[in-house]
Amino acid sequence: MRQIPVDxxxxxxxVAQPPTPKIANRQTGEVATDRETGATLMTVDVMFAMDGNAEILNLTVPQSGISGELAxxxxxxxxxxxxRPWENEFNGxxxxxxxxxAVAVTSLVAAKAA
Structure with a gap:
C-alpha cells in the first residue's frame, strides 16, 4: 500500500481529543491491533496548524507510542x-x-517540565 510521509x-x-482504543469491529467492540507487531492501536485527534490553516487529523498510533499526559x-x-489513501465499496x-x-505522539509539556 502506498504511504506518503508527512513533514x-x-x-x-x-491534542483535540485524548487517545482512545481504536475499535476494529463496532458490533463486538474488538480493539484493533497492528497486523505486524500485534500492538494495541489507539486513535488520537490532533489539531494540525500551519501557514494560517488548521485541520483536525485523526491519527492511529500504537499504544506504546503515546507518552505523557495527552489531555x-x-x-x-x-x-x-x-x-495512506484508502477506498472501499459498501452497499454499492x-x-x-x-x-x-504515527509512530509516536509525545507531550511537549512533559518534555518542558523535565
Missing part, C-alpha cells in the same frame, strides 16, 4: 507520520479518504 516540523500540533489542548510532537457506494498513522 510536521513546521506545524503547531496539539485536550496539550502541545505534542508527532513522530513518523504517514498518510464507493468511499475514499486519507488515513493518518
Amino acid at each position: 510536521t516540523s513546521a506545524a503547531m500540533v496539539m 485536550m489542548g496539550t502541545p505534542v510532537a508527532l513522530t513518523g507520520v504517514v498518510a 457506494q464507493k468511499r475514499h479518504g486519507i488515513s493518518f498513522r
Whole structure:
C-alpha cells in the first residue's frame, strides 16, 4: 500500500481529543491491533496548524507510542507520520479518504517540565 510521509516540523500540533482504543469491529467492540507487531492501536485527534490553516487529523498510533499526559489542548510532537489513501465499496457506494498513522505522539509539556 502506498504511504506518503508527512513533514510536521513546521506545524503547531496539539491534542483535540485524548487517545482512545481504536475499535476494529463496532458490533463486538474488538480493539484493533497492528497486523505486524500485534500492538494495541489507539486513535488520537490532533489539531494540525500551519501557514494560517488548521485541520483536525485523526491519527492511529500504537499504544506504546503515546507518552505523557495527552489531555485536550496539550502541545505534542508527532513522530513518523504517514498518510495512506484508502477506498472501499459498501452497499454499492464507493468511499475514499486519507488515513493518518504515527509512530509516536509525545507531550511537549512533559518534555518542558523535565
